Each structure stands twice: as structure tokens, then as C-alpha cells.
Amino acid sequence: MKTINNGVNSNNQDKILEVIQVENLRKEFNGVTALDGISFTVKRGEIFGFLGPNGAGKTTTINILSTLLLPTSGIALVNGYNVLSRPDMVRKSIGLVFQEITLDTHLTAEENLYLHALLYGVPRKEFIQRKREVLKLCELWTRRKSKVDHFSGGMKRRLEIARALIHWPAVLFLDEPTIGLDPQTRTKIWDYIFTTRKQHNTTIFLTTQYLNEAEKCDRIAIIDQGKIIALDTPDNLKRAVGGDVIVIRTENNDVAEQEILDNFPECKIRKIGKELRLEVASGDEFLPTLIKSITPEIITVNLRRPTLDDVFLQMTGRQMREAPEVEVEPIFDLAGLLSIFIPSKSKKSKNGNKKPAT
Amino acid sequence: MNSLNNSNTPFHRYSLKQRLYSLYAIWYREILIYLRNSIKVFTSIFLPILLVFFFSAGFQSFFAQSNFSYNFKEFFFSGILALGTAVVTMTSTLSIVWDKEFGFLREILVSPVPRSNIALGKILGAVTTSLIQGGILLALSSWIGIEMNLLIFIKTFIFICIFNIGVGALSVLIASSIQKTESFSIVLQVLIAPMSFLSGALFPLTQLPQWLMRFLYINPFTYGVDGVRWLMLANTLPQKTIAEITFFNFHQCCAFLILFDALMIILAVRKLR
The missing domain is CATH 3.40.50.300 (P-loop containing nucleotide triphosphate hydrolases)
Structure with missing residues (x-):
């Protein structure tokens, strides 16, 4: 003691x-x-x-x-x-x-x-x-x-x-x-x-x-x-992402993406959902030239410092905030009930979401 | 300081003080939960008393017509005493299933408590709650018309204790293999009903069919009820009469229950490790 x-x-x-x-x-x-x-x-x-x-x-x-x-x-x-x-x-x-x-x-x-x-x-x-x-x-x-x-x-x-x-x-x-x-x-x-x-x-x-x-x-x-x-x-991780992050949304993302790739081959670009995400060294200076060079109408622009989400994105290629896959359990499991009578269809694997026994 | 390439066999060292402390902790919690549940305290004490009054009032006249050499109250009260304590012990182990369902068991599992103490503490807690009931009923027994003295009281009390340790260990064993509280109460019902009817607490076992008799030998309740009768009614009824209303003699009761206790404790401790 x-x-x-x-x-x-x-x-x-x-x-x-x-x-x-x-x-x-x-x-x-x-x-x-x-x-x-x-x-x-x-x-x-x-x-x-x-x-x-x-x-x-x-x-x-x-x-x-x-x-x-x-x-x-x-x-x-x-x-x-x-x-x-x-x-x-x-x-x-x-x-x-x-x-x-x-x-x-x-x-x-x-x-x-x-x-x-x-x-x-x-x-x-x-x-x-x-x-x-x-x-x-x-x-x-x-x-x-x-x-x-x-x-x-x-x-x-x-x-x-x-x-x-x-x-x-x-x-x-x-x-x-x-x-x-x-x-x-x-x-x-x-x-x-x-x-x-x-x-x-x-x-x-x-x-x-x-x-x-x-x-x-x-x-x-x-x-x-x-x-x-x-x-x-956290600071070092964010620094590793490098520079700033610009998230841009336009009327036609495909055209905009192509234009950015042509004009600024040095910046990393990624398409996420309805948005385009760019990593650039110095966002403040880059933003005006970016806006000028895109022909499709811009809906939203967002310039920010990198977050841990960006770190995660860079490492895994996925966003952390993506909705996790949740297995919805049916209120009345008819298939499960029927499987009692049809042995060949039975035993839906349920181990997936089971917690390990302690 | 342990080096990185340590042997992988688990090694536990607990001081005696720590063993006792943790055993006390688990026992103390059982008692706290029991006392908090005022309805349970009330029913566990008054239900057997009510049973004795209503049952014996009804059966008294029936017994008076036949030529039994003993009073039904004495027969019934001693039986209910043993049976009642056993039922309280078994229902008290519900807390194990609770703990599993509501997570408290994990709190115990990550604490530096010897795992064997979990089962032991639970058994002791359950036995203690039943002894509270048993003690009160024993104290009331002279009021029913049973000759009581301090020696009989102590002897019977110790016997009830031995009987309930085995019963407690048995239900700890059952409780630890069940996940849901609802299923535990159903399993207990299914188990308690036949064991009580075959215990001889409610009616004499002399008229049972041969195939049912076999079950008496493995029913711990029968040994418990008979043992309590041998000790409790020693001054009230002659030995011959007690032999009539019991199935086993006192030595058989003691021998079986001690073996039963040992076996069940070992199984329960191994199960909860």
C-alpha cells in the first residue's frame, strides 16, 4: 500500500x-x-x-x-x-x-x-x-x-x-x-x-x-x-498538412477542377461531396487569383487553417465526420423469424456489432 | 521494474489486508442494496410469518381429524424457516445479473480485487440477508409454540448458515451464466418451485411415488429442511416423531450440505474468475 x-x-x-x-x-x-x-x-x-x-x-x-x-x-x-x-x-x-x-x-x-x-x-x-x-x-x-x-x-x-x-x-x-x-x-x-x-x-x-x-x-x-x-x-500534425485549406463550391465543379489543375498544377486538390478542397501554401494571397481564374459561378468559398480533420483526411483519404455505418436493427425481424423454419437461410451473422466479451 | 521481455504468466500478489478489505467491500454493497430496498426487507420478513398463520390456520382442522403425533404449526414453521431463507438467498444473487447488465461488474473487474473474492463476497452477502430473516423467524418461534433455548437457537442458526452458503453458491453459479435480469427470475422460479415441493417443508414426504423419491437425494432443500427440523424441534418433539417427519437423519444432512457447499463454492469461484 x-x-x-x-x-x-x-x-x-x-x-x-x-x-x-x-x-x-x-x-x-x-x-x-x-x-x-x-x-x-x-x-x-x-x-x-x-x-x-x-x-x-x-x-x-x-x-x-x-x-x-x-x-x-x-x-x-x-x-x-x-x-x-x-x-x-x-x-x-x-x-x-x-x-x-x-x-x-x-x-x-x-x-x-x-x-x-x-x-x-x-x-x-x-x-x-x-x-x-x-x-x-x-x-x-x-x-x-x-x-x-x-x-x-x-x-x-x-x-x-x-x-x-x-x-x-x-x-x-x-x-x-x-x-x-x-x-x-x-x-x-x-x-x-x-x-x-x-x-x-x-x-x-x-x-x-x-x-x-x-x-x-x-x-x-x-x-x-x-x-x-x-x-x-496537434500543432505539428496540422503543420504537416501544410499551408491553408480552401474549400470552394461552384455551379460546375468538374469544370472548375479542370481549370484549377491547369492554372495551378502545384496545389493539391480533392473532391469531397459537392465541394472542392485545395491545400495551398498561403491562402490569403492565393484566394483572389483563384477566384479570377474559375469560370463557373462560385457559390461558397471558405479559407481556413488546417484542422485535425484535414490531417485525418490526408492520412486516410476519408473524412472523419463521415456518417459511421450504423446497422439498424429492425423492430420486427420477420426474416429472422422465418429463418427458424428455413434452416438453410438461417444464422444471419450477428457477430459484427457484438462487443467482445470481457 | 519489469523489463520488456517479461514472462507472460499472470502473477497476482495480494496482501491479507487487501483480500479482507475487498471481500468486505463486495459484501457491504450487497447489504446496502438489501437495506435500501425496503419492500424487500419487509416482504422477506413478513411473508413467511403470514404464510405460517394462514396455512396453519387452514391445515390445523385437517390435522386435528387425523391421528398425527405432532402439531402442524411446528412441522410447517420449521419447514418454512429453512425454505424461506433459501429463497431469500437465491433472489439476492440477482445483483450479479444486475451488475452485468448495468456495468458495475466492470468497475469491480478493473479494481485490484482478487477475482475469487467477487464470488465469495456475493455468496456471503446473499447468505447474510437470509440470516437476517432466519434470525428473526427463529426468535419468533417460541411464540408459535416451539420450545426454544439459546443453545437450540445458536445451533439452528449455524446450520441455516451452512445450508445457505451452498444454496447461495449455487445461485451465484446460475446468475453468473445469465445475462438478463428477466431470464434470471424465470430460471429461479423454475428451479425453486420443484425444489421447494420436494423439500418436505410443505407436506410430509412419506407418500411420494418411488420415481420422485430419487430426486430427494440430490435436492439440497430436503437436507436443509430436515436438518433444521432435527435441531429446532429437538426439545419440542420426541426424536421418534422427528424421524417420522424427516427423510434424512441429521448426520446425512450435515455431510451432504458440507460437501455441497464445498463443491458449489469451487464452481462459483471458478465461474466468476
């Missing part, structure tokens, strides 16, 4: 600079590759973001790092402990906020925290002090005696973050911490994340699919289809 006393890690785990080390991590579910050999390190005290669309492998990574899933191959160290050989020490070192609420809604906020303290072996005296700290941090102190049942979605999330911090974790994992929350609550949650890092130098590992949130991280890894396609600070 040395790591917990005084709130300060007193043993040599504290000296490890790379608090998460992942090397060539792979995970397969029944032949489907979820993680395709990812490697990265997270430094102590860093806010590290995993950015990617749904199903990219973000949650799988968190589940492996939190010892809920076993990797197919590869090495993962958390706080210096291997997730395979010392899951007990890894579990002690981390705090976790899952994508879905894992509070006991029958109990009060305080009781939820107390149970957590017991599970992590935090002594009662230290817990009472710590409880006040984390509840004040997440602004739930006045509601500590209310049942979690009566909490709003944002309050539940805040309580979960408070709970995950009770045992002074070295790393705090947040799986989509702001999903389904209103903008105001989102800002609040980011405030807590920054305060936590400042107070205890807690490393924060979070996943998100919101680009503007990823920008707040110290470093981000962009992950797509189980592979890390870029890893750097």
Missing part, C-alpha cells in the same frame, strides 16, 4: 518517465483484427488523446491497457508493469472511466466512492479527506448524499471521474468522457481534466471522436482501422 500513502508515490515506479509503453500490440477477435500492431509511449503527466472514428480500436486499446482484455500479441506496460504478468499492479496504478456508466445507481454518490475506496484498499481516514477533494473538484459536494439514480448524465460522468481519482491513480483512462453531454458540461469536464493533471501530475489517456477536444491534448495519436496513422502534438 506504499503507492497510496500520503498521496505521493514513494517507490521507484514514480521515476518511470514513460508511464505507458506499448509495442506492436495486436488484438484479434475471431479472426477480425481490431488492433493491427500499434506502438506508442505516453510520458508521465501528459494528456494523451486517441482520436479516431467508431470502431477504430480505441476502446480495445483501453481494455487491454486496463487488463480487461488479453492482447493477441505484443507488449503493453502501464506504470512499468506488464499487463500480462502483473495485472494486479496495473489495476492499482490506473483509474478508469468507461464509455458507459458503471456507477451503482441504487446507492448515493458518497457510497459509490466509499465502495471504490474499499475495492482499492484506501484507508478510511485518507478516504474521508480524499472524498472531499474529489467531490469538490467535480462540484458534487452538495449532492453527495443523493442517490445516483436522480443524477443527470453530466453529473454521473463527473461522479465517475471523481471516483476514478479516489486512489491517486498514476494514469487516468477516459473512454469518450464527453460523449452525449451538452457543450457546457463538456467544458466543465475538460476543466477537471486539466486540474487533475495540475494537482497530482496524473497522466491522462483519453479517447475521443471530437476533433476540437483532441486539440486540447498534449499529444494525439490518430487511429484508424486498428493502426496508428499519425502521432504528434
Whole structure:
């Protein structure tokens, strides 16, 4: 229990600079590759973001790092402990906020925290002090005696973050911490994340699919289809796109595209939906000449600095905000019902959207 | 510090303090949930009392006509006591299915709690809730007309405890293989009904057909009910009469239940690992 006393890690785990080390991590579910050999390190005290669309492998990574899933191959160290050989020490070192609420809604906020303290072996005296700290941090102190049942979605999330911090974790994992929350609550949650890092130098590992949130991280890894396609600070990643982005919409995009290609062979052009997207070195100077050289009537023009979405686009050729494929489950599945009687047609594969068992 | 090329066999080291702490945490939560649910507390205590009153009032006259050497109340109360605790134990393990459905189990799974403690804590919690009921009913038994003293009370209490540990482990085993709360209550109904009817708690088992008799040997409820009767009615009825209303002798009851406990605990712990 040395790591917990005084709130300060007193043993040599504290000296490890790379608090998460992942090397060539792979995970397969029944032949489907979820993680395709990812490697990265997270430094102590860093806010590290995993950015990617749904199903990219973000949650799988968190589940492996939190010892809920076993990797197919590869090495993962958390706080210096291997997730395979010392899951007990890894579990002690981390705090976790899952994508879905894992509070006991029958109990009060305080009781939820107390149970957590017991599970992590935090002594009662230290817990009472710590409880006040984390509840004040997440602004739930006045509601500590209310049942979690009566909490709003944002309050539940805040309580979960408070709970995950009770045992002074070295790393705090947040799986989509702001999903389904209103903008105001989102800002609040980011405030807590920054305060936590400042107070205890807690490393924060979070996943998100919101680009503007990823920008707040110290470093981000962009992950797509189980592979890390870029890893750097948000600024560096954006710089790599180069220059500015111009998005233009005209009456006749095909003609406009041809004209731009003829006049400015040096700029990158890409057709996305009803728009043309150009990457140029200096947008301010380029824009007037561009407009002059296009004959089809221009409907809209937009000049901006590159965003992480542009980074993603450049790396994958797809936009992140494209609607994810959602399998709509029919209310009444007649075909499924009939398949009972016609065995040859039966067994529609349902494994696709099934979550891996933990 | 572990090097990168560490062996891949999982290694857990838990201090005794941590083991007890976490066991207490899981047990404590079960008790909290039970006490929060005031309807459950109320029904688990008053339902058996009501049953005894209504049933025995009806059967009293019927029994008076026949030449039984014992009072129906004594027979029925002891049976209901054992049966009632077992039912409370089984329904209490519903929280496992809940936890799976609503995610709290993941909170436990990522915490540094020895996995074996999850099953043990759940079993202990379920047993405790049933012992609350059992204790109250036992204390009330002298009011029904059963000769009670402290020794009998303690002996019966311990026996109920042993009986319910096995029952609790059995239902933890069932609960951990079920995903939805609705299906769990159906499975429990299907299981509890035949086990109760064949337990001898509601009617004497002497007139059963031969093929049904076989099931008595594997029904833990029969052993539990019989054991409770041997201990609880020791001062009320002569040994001969107790032998009439029970199917197994006391030693058989103890031996079976201890083996049953051990087997079920091992299975439940392995299942929830």
C-alpha cells in the first residue's frame, strides 16, 4: 500500500518517465483484427488523446491497457508493469472511466466512492479527506448524499471521474468522457481534466471522436482501422498538412477542377461531396487569383487553417465526420423469424456489432 | 521494474489486508442494496410469518381429524424457516445479473480485487440477508409454540448458515451464466418451485411415488429442511416423531450440505474468475 500513502508515490515506479509503453500490440477477435500492431509511449503527466472514428480500436486499446482484455500479441506496460504478468499492479496504478456508466445507481454518490475506496484498499481516514477533494473538484459536494439514480448524465460522468481519482491513480483512462453531454458540461469536464493533471501530475489517456477536444491534448495519436496513422502534438500534425485549406463550391465543379489543375498544377486538390478542397501554401494571397481564374459561378468559398480533420483526411483519404455505418436493427425481424423454419437461410451473422466479451 | 521481455504468466500478489478489505467491500454493497430496498426487507420478513398463520390456520382442522403425533404449526414453521431463507438467498444473487447488465461488474473487474473474492463476497452477502430473516423467524418461534433455548437457537442458526452458503453458491453459479435480469427470475422460479415441493417443508414426504423419491437425494432443500427440523424441534418433539417427519437423519444432512457447499463454492469461484 506504499503507492497510496500520503498521496505521493514513494517507490521507484514514480521515476518511470514513460508511464505507458506499448509495442506492436495486436488484438484479434475471431479472426477480425481490431488492433493491427500499434506502438506508442505516453510520458508521465501528459494528456494523451486517441482520436479516431467508431470502431477504430480505441476502446480495445483501453481494455487491454486496463487488463480487461488479453492482447493477441505484443507488449503493453502501464506504470512499468506488464499487463500480462502483473495485472494486479496495473489495476492499482490506473483509474478508469468507461464509455458507459458503471456507477451503482441504487446507492448515493458518497457510497459509490466509499465502495471504490474499499475495492482499492484506501484507508478510511485518507478516504474521508480524499472524498472531499474529489467531490469538490467535480462540484458534487452538495449532492453527495443523493442517490445516483436522480443524477443527470453530466453529473454521473463527473461522479465517475471523481471516483476514478479516489486512489491517486498514476494514469487516468477516459473512454469518450464527453460523449452525449451538452457543450457546457463538456467544458466543465475538460476543466477537471486539466486540474487533475495540475494537482497530482496524473497522466491522462483519453479517447475521443471530437476533433476540437483532441486539440486540447498534449499529444494525439490518430487511429484508424486498428493502426496508428499519425502521432504528434496537434500543432505539428496540422503543420504537416501544410499551408491553408480552401474549400470552394461552384455551379460546375468538374469544370472548375479542370481549370484549377491547369492554372495551378502545384496545389493539391480533392473532391469531397459537392465541394472542392485545395491545400495551398498561403491562402490569403492565393484566394483572389483563384477566384479570377474559375469560370463557373462560385457559390461558397471558405479559407481556413488546417484542422485535425484535414490531417485525418490526408492520412486516410476519408473524412472523419463521415456518417459511421450504423446497422439498424429492425423492430420486427420477420426474416429472422422465418429463418427458424428455413434452416438453410438461417444464422444471419450477428457477430459484427457484438462487443467482445470481457 | 519489469523489463520488456517479461514472462507472460499472470502473477497476482495480494496482501491479507487487501483480500479482507475487498471481500468486505463486495459484501457491504450487497447489504446496502438489501437495506435500501425496503419492500424487500419487509416482504422477506413478513411473508413467511403470514404464510405460517394462514396455512396453519387452514391445515390445523385437517390435522386435528387425523391421528398425527405432532402439531402442524411446528412441522410447517420449521419447514418454512429453512425454505424461506433459501429463497431469500437465491433472489439476492440477482445483483450479479444486475451488475452485468448495468456495468458495475466492470468497475469491480478493473479494481485490484482478487477475482475469487467477487464470488465469495456475493455468496456471503446473499447468505447474510437470509440470516437476517432466519434470525428473526427463529426468535419468533417460541411464540408459535416451539420450545426454544439459546443453545437450540445458536445451533439452528449455524446450520441455516451452512445450508445457505451452498444454496447461495449455487445461485451465484446460475446468475453468473445469465445475462438478463428477466431470464434470471424465470430460471429461479423454475428451479425453486420443484425444489421447494420436494423439500418436505410443505407436506410430509412419506407418500411420494418411488420415481420422485430419487430426486430427494440430490435436492439440497430436503437436507436443509430436515436438518433444521432435527435441531429446532429437538426439545419440542420426541426424536421418534422427528424421524417420522424427516427423510434424512441429521448426520446425512450435515455431510451432504458440507460437501455441497464445498463443491458449489469451487464452481462459483471458478465461474466468476
